Amino acid sequence: MSSPAPARRERPRLQAISGQAAILDGQWASDHWDASLLGIPARRGRGTARFDGISQPWLRGPVKRWSRFRLATGCAFATIDAGALALTRFSRFLATRHPQAADASAITRPVLEAGWSPRDTRRAPGRCPCR
Numbered sequence: 001m002s003s004p005a006p007a008r009r010e011r012p013r014l015q016a017i018s019g020q021a022a023i024l025d026g027q028w029a030s031d032h033w034d035a036s037l038l039g040i041p042a043r044r045g046r047g048t049a050r051f052d053g054i055s056q057p058w059l060r061g062p063v064k065r066w067s068r069f070r071l072a073t074g075c076a077f078a079t080i081d082a083g084a085l086a087l088t089r090f091s092r093f094l095a096t097r098h099p100q101a102a103d104a105s106a107i108t109r110p111v112l113e114a115g116w117s118p119r120d121t122r123r124a125p126g127r128c129p130c131r
Contacts, residue, residue, distance in 0.1 A: 028064075028068060031050065031051040031052035031060070031064075032048065032049075032050050032051070032052060033048065033049040033050075033051075033067075033080075034047060034048055035047040035048070035049075035077045040071060040077050041077070042076070042077035042078065043076075043077075043078060046077060046078040046081060047077060048081065049067065049077065049080045049081040049084045050081075050084060050085075050088070051063060051064055051067075051084055051088075053088035053091065053092070054084075054087055054088055054091040055091050055092075055095050056091055056094060056095070056101065058102075058103050058104060059087070059091060059094075059104070060091075062104075063083075063084065063087050066083075067080045067083060067084060070083070090115050090116070093114075093115040094106075094107075094111075094115065097114070097115075098111060
């Protein structure tokens with residue numbers, strides 16, 4: 001006889017909140033997402049994601065669509081928040097170093113490399129440059 005397979009831990013799923021469709025549409029359109037209002041499980045203190053720091057509207061929309069897609073495929077809400085923060089920093093880089101960037105065609109490989117490379121050389125030795 002074979003032994004029963006161990007129980008698999010399932011990923012949290014998006015929860016449908018009945019009667020709240022209009023509110024949810026507004027939440028998804030918002031630049032400040034609250035996991036509890038969206039019906040998405042999140043760890044305490046990790047329930048918000050902000051997109052209002054992305055100053056380029058042509059970048060903010062795709063970032064929000066990508067984030068929503070990632071949530072639907074099982075990413076944790078904290079991961080979405082971390083991605084939004086990273087892209088907010090990239091947006092700041094674009095605004096200061098490439099203010100002429102009017103659309104996605106301005107994001108070339110050299111721009112990406114300059115925007116994502118560690119710029120703060122005052123870090124303590126041995127510290128990860130991505131923090």
